[in-house]
Structure formats: C-alpha cells, structure tokens
Amino acid sequence: MNAELQLSVAVGSIHGASHDWTREAAQAVHDLPFNDLLFQAQTIHRGNFDPNRVQLSRLLSIKTGGCPEDCGYCSQSSHHQSGLKASKLMEVQRVIAEATKARDAGATRYCMGAAWRSPKERDMDAVVAMVEGVKALGMETCMTLGMLDLDQAQRLKQAGLDYYNHNIDTSERYYSEIISTRTFADRLETLANVRDSGMKVCCGGIVGMGEEKADRIDMLVTLANLPEPPDSVPINMLIPIEGTPLGEADAIEPIEFVRTIALARIMMPKSHVRLSAGRTAMSDEMQALCFFAGANSIFVGDTLLTAENPGEDKDSALFRRLGIKPFAREAL
Numbered sequence: 001m002n003a004e005l006q007l008s009v010a011v012g013s014i015h016g017a018s019h020d021w022t023r024e025a026a027q028a029v030h031d032l033p034f035n036d037l038l039f040q041a042q043t044i045h046r047g048n049f050d051p052n053r054v055q056l057s058r059l060l061s062i063k064t065g066g067c068p069e070d071c072g073y074c075s076q077s078s079h080h081q082s083g084l085k086a087s088k089l090m091e092v093q094r095v096i097a098e099a100t101k102a103r104d105a106g107a108t109r110y111c112m113g114a115a116w117r118s119p120k121e122r123d124m125d126a127v128v129a130m131v132e133g134v135k136a137l138g139m140e141t142c143m144t145l146g147m148l149d150l151d152q153a154q155r156l157k158q159a160g161l162d163y164y165n166h167n168i169d170t171s172e173r174y175y176s177e178i179i180s181t182r183t184f185a186d187r188l189e190t191l192a193n194v195r196d197s198g199m200k201v202c203c204g205g206i207v208g209m210g211e212e213k214a215d216r217i218d219m220l221v222t223l224a225n226l227p228e229p230p231d232s233v234p235i236n237m238l239i240p241i242e243g244t245p246l247g248e249a250d251a252i253e254p255i256e257f258v259r260t261i262a263l264a265r266i267m268m269p270k271s272h273v274r275l276s277a278g279r280t281a282m283s284d285e286m287q288a289l290c291f292f293a294g295a296n297s298i299f300v301g302d303t304l305l306t307a308e309n310p311g312e313d314k315d316s317a318l319f320r321r322l323g324i325k326p327f328a329r330e331a332l
C-alpha cells in the first residue's frame with residue numbers, strides 16, 4: 001500500500017484499523033510537512049476519542065532495583081551503578097493503601113511495576129493478592145513484571161488483571177544495542193502470552209536512546225502490525241540516569257518527539273497513546289503539542305517508578321490552561 005492510500009485507510013479507520021503498515025508508508029506519513037502531519041493526527045484522534053480528555057494512570061514500584069537484566073536506560077539494573085537502593089517486594093496492604101490514595105486523587109488505572117526478569121513462583125500469591133485488592137477499589141489494574149509464560153499470564157488474568165505492560169522499547173535492529181540479556185523475540189513471546197490469556201496489552205517504547213528515525217518508525221510498525229494493536233501505547237522519552245550506559249545520551253529534538261506521537265496516533269487510531277516518562281524535561285508547549293498530536297494518557301503523581309514526574313499541582317494547572325479534563329471513572 002502506498003503512503004497516500006495508507007493514510008486514507010488510517011483516516012477511514014474511524015471504522016476499523018489497518019494492520020499492514022509498511023515501513024515506507026509509515027515513513028512517508030512521518031515525513032509529511034509538520035502541519036499536515038498534525039492535522040491528520042488530530043483528525044484521526046477526534047474520530048475516535050473526545051479530544052479534550054486524557055486518561056490518568058498512576059505507577060507504583062512494588063519491587064525496586066537489583067534487576068538481573070542489563071537494559072541500558074534503567075536505574076534498576078544491577079549491571080549499572082545508579083546508586084539506587086534495592087528493596088524487597090512490597091507488602092500487599094501497603095500497595096492497596098497507596099492505590100487508594102491514587103484513586104482519591106483521580107487516577108483510573110493503577111500500574112504496579114517490579115524490577116524482575118520474570119516473576120518467581122514464590123511471588124505469585126502476593127502479586128495476585130495485589131491485583132485483587134486494587135481491583136476491589138474500582139480501578140483498572142495494570143502490572144509490569146518482566147517476561148511471563150502462558151500459565152502466569154492466565155493466573156494474572158484470572159485474578160482480575162486488566163492490562164499487562166511489556167514494552168518492545170525500540171526497533172528490532174537497535175534492540176541488542178540497548179539490552180543483551182534478552183531478545184526482541186522474547187518480548188514478542190510474552191506479548192503473545194498476554195494476548196492469549198485475554199488481558200489487554202500495554203506496549204510501547206522509549207525514544208531518545210541514540211536511535212535513528214528509522215528505528216522509531218520500525219518500532220511503531222511492529223506495534224501497529226501486532227495481531228491486535230496494543231490497547232495502550234506508552235511513548236517514553238528517555239530520562240537519562242547517571243551511572244547507566246545512556247546517562248549521557250543527547251535529548252531527542254522536541255519536534256521529532258511530537259512526530260513520533262503523531263505517527264503512533266495515525267497508525268494505531270483506537271489505542272490510548274500515553275505521553276509517559278520524561279515529562280519533567282518537557283515544556284508545557286511541548287506537552288500541549290503532544291496532546292494535539294493525539295496523546296491521550298499520562299502518568300500522574302510525583303514519581304514514576306524511580307524517577308521524577310511532574311506533580312499533581314503542575315499537571316492540574318496545565319490541564320486547566322489547555323481545557324483538558326481527566327477521563328471520568330464512570331466512563332471506564
């Protein structure tokens with residue numbers, strides 16, 4: 001399919017998504033004059049969502065640091081000297097207390113992350129109890145615990161887990177430059193197990209890791225062409241962490257970042273595109289452009305897993321200035 005045709009299919013995807021994006025077509029859309037790109041992205045966004053509503057998710061690190069994986073961007077890898085103190089798995093009651101605070105502050109989804117390669121059998125009961133407890137608060141539940149086999153995915157689904165976050169992070173080509181302890185194919189296998197269990201998939205990546213434009217485009221082509229596009233697509237801007245291999249990486253140029261968001265919106269019209277990590281380094285104007293380009297979800301609260309995030313006051317002030325409202329819980 002050529003780019004023009006592909007774009008018209010995407011615009012028409014108000015009625016149904018296209019799963020056969022080629023790299024050439026995606027690149028042609030990415031490279032449109034900026035105003036044309038944003039116009040197309042906003043048109044598609046309006047056809048599928050209320051353009052003035054943004055979904056709020058809250059993160060909690062339920063097990064921090066000491067991770068055996070060597071992801072080059074991550075503060076929690078035991079391969080790097082980020083100075084982070086490792087901790088044990090959090091108590092179930094504490095997780096539920098934190099989730100209650102997040103719900104009362106307006107978050108509709110609670111995402112619990114653990115610095116694991118994959119969950120151990122001995123941790124599964126506690127993790128299941130966390131899902132059940134948070135679910136009982138009336139929130140959507142999400143977890144990110146590393147690789148899952150089908151049995152683990154099915155047990156989490158059974159406990160009431162709505163979403164599983166597992167990012168492909170970058171293109172298949174660039175993956176081994178960033179992580180050596182697992183492969184791109186391992187990531188796709190877990191995504192298939194999550195999908196087969198019936199849970200919703202949250203899958204995206206990081207930009208600003210020294211990758212090329214082609215890597216960002218290929219990452220989005222992989223995501224859009226999954227058997228089902230992910231329900232949520234987090235686009236993280238690298239937070240450079242001192243002591244990690246990417247601690248000195250150059251920041252991505254803001255217009256390039258906005259193009260990535262717009263392309264994600266056009267290629268995955270019905271997915272929530274989350275403006276994820278890195279917002280503390282973005283101006284209000286850059287965030288406003290990202291919302292115009294189709295981002296409609298953020299993480300709220302003053303920490304992500306280990307790194308900083310704009311606090312509630314800053315986000316409410318920005319939302320007021322932009323006339324943006326959070327998704328209401330009843331709309332879930």
Ligand code: SAM
Pocket residue numbers: 073074075113114115116117144145146147165166167169204205206236237238239240241277278305
């Ligand atoms: N250990 C699990 C895993 O890797 O699947 C879950 C936690 S991991 C921290 C979740 C995601 O956070 C990563 O896949 C990556 O996309 C993102 N992330 C981690 N560190 C980051 C950083 N410094 N800047 C931006 N995104 C980051």
Ligand code: DTB
Pocket residue numbers: 059075111113144165167204205234235236239276277303304305306307308
């Ligand atoms: C995702 O894509 N971004 C979130 C969530 N999924 C788990 C994590 C961002 C982590 C940022 C770095 C930190 O807090 O350590």
Ligand code: SF4
Pocket residue numbers: 067068069070071074075076077078114115116117146
């Ligand atoms: Fe571990 Fe996840 Fe960090 Fe990689 S991104 S080092 S798997 S916590």
